Amino acid sequence: MSELIDLHTHSYHSDGVLAPAALVELAAKRKVSVLALTDHDTSVGCAEAAAACAQHGIGFVPGIEFTAGWRGQEIHIVGLGINTEHAAVQARCTELLTLRRARIAAIGELLSRERALGGQNIATDLLQQPGVPTRLHLARELLKRGLARDQQDAFDRWLGRKRPGHVPQQWPGIEGAIEAIVAAGGIAVLAHAHRYKFSNGVLGELCAAFKAAGGGGIEVSLPGTSPNDTARLLRQARLQGLAGSVGSDFHQPGFAWRPVGRFAKLPEDIAPVLAQLRPQ
Ligand code: AMP
Ligand code: MN
Ligand code: MN
Ligand code: MN
Numbered sequence: 001m002s003e004l005i006d007l008h009t010h011s012y013h014s015d016g017v018l019a020p021a022a023l024v025e026l027a028a029k030r031k032v033s034v035l036a037l038t039d040h041d042t043s044v045g046c047a048e049a050a051a052a053c054a055q056h057g058i059g060f061v062p063g064i065e066f067t068a069g070w071r072g073q074e075i076h077i078v079g080l081g082i083n084t085e086h087a088a089v090q091a092r093c094t095e096l097l098t099l100r101r102a103r104i105a106a107i108g109e110l111l112s113r114e115r116a117l118g119g120q121n122i123a124t125d126l127l128q129q130p131g132v133p134t135r136l137h138l139a140r141e142l143l144k145r146g147l148a149r150d151q152q153d154a155f156d157r158w159l160g161r162k163r164p165g166h167v168p169q170q171w172p173g174i175e176g177a178i179e180a181i182v183a184a185g186g187i188a189v190l191a192h193a194h195r196y197k198f199s200n201g202v203l204g205e206l207c208a209a210f211k212a213a214g215g216g217g218i219e220v221s222l223p224g225t226s227p228n229d230t231a232r233l234l235r236q237a238r239l240q241g242l243a244g245s246v247g248s249d250f251h252q253p254g255f256a257w258r259p260v261g262r263f264a265k266l267p268e269d270i271a272p273v274l275a276q277l278r279p280q
Helices: 020-029 046-056 087-112 124-128 135-144 151-159 174-183 200-212 227-240
Strands: 004-006 032-037 059-070 073-080 187-190 217-221 243-246
Touching: 020 032, 020 046, 032 046, 046 059, 059 087, 059 174, 073 174, 087 124, 087 135, 087 174, 124 135, 135 151, 174 187, 174 200, 187 200, 187 243, 200 227, 217 227, 227 243
Parallel strands: 004 032, 032 059, 187 217, 217 243
Antiparallel strands: 059 073, 073 187
16 A cells, blocks of 8 residues: 655645644545645644644654745745754744735735725734734635635736735745754755746756755655646756655645645655655
């Protein structure tokens, strides 16, 4: 029987909808044997997830997904096997939370001027909640108010580039994110690189910079990667000597293409990032 390994998931501490324990419950149902919780810019859910995994006999990997910038483009870096209490990780989370809160407030303000919103500020409630506020939360608010058909539509109509609620954001560089992950004893993994709008040449430069800064892995297998995407990612893994990681990028039940613990297998010639981790 092949093992189901999921090294990229979200809980309600960032833009997922499930509590960490509920996420683990679902992973157990899906027969996931090793699970990482990788919330955007926070690792506060890891203690609860670790306890739930212990109950279900699932190997747990404490993780995070850091938002970072490279050549003006947003890049996501997953940290796996981190000491979540490490000061460098905590400092990075604090910095990112401040940037995120300011951005969400600015988006709420911009959208409140739109006629369709009738002066309502959809960020106000969100900014009073604990957790990392994201544009996905705002997309859900727009959905609730009947102002978008689905999450994609909310981005297409309101939140995306050139839309009324778009606030560009400069993120701190990838080097600092990698440094914090490595300092905390973890492995830095370049997340979903097929989604960045880069030519093969620029993707190669990103992967080289990522490796040079101490990066150890790259996600090569996620739901929704086309055979061509996977081939591009595998090529970079081989070229840079990066280990391969796999994950669902799960956010919520009902997204048929992103169920927790369901994705293609790693090819045999790629070193699995899991070999360098010791799940708890
Ligand atoms: P933020 O990190 O605040 O920019 O929020 C972005 C989050 O929204 C991502 O982590 C995704 O979960 C989600 N997201 C981004 N773009 C889209 C999109 N086009 N459709 C649906 N969800 C999206
Ligand atoms: Mn997300
Ligand atoms: Mn991401
Ligand atoms: Mn993610």
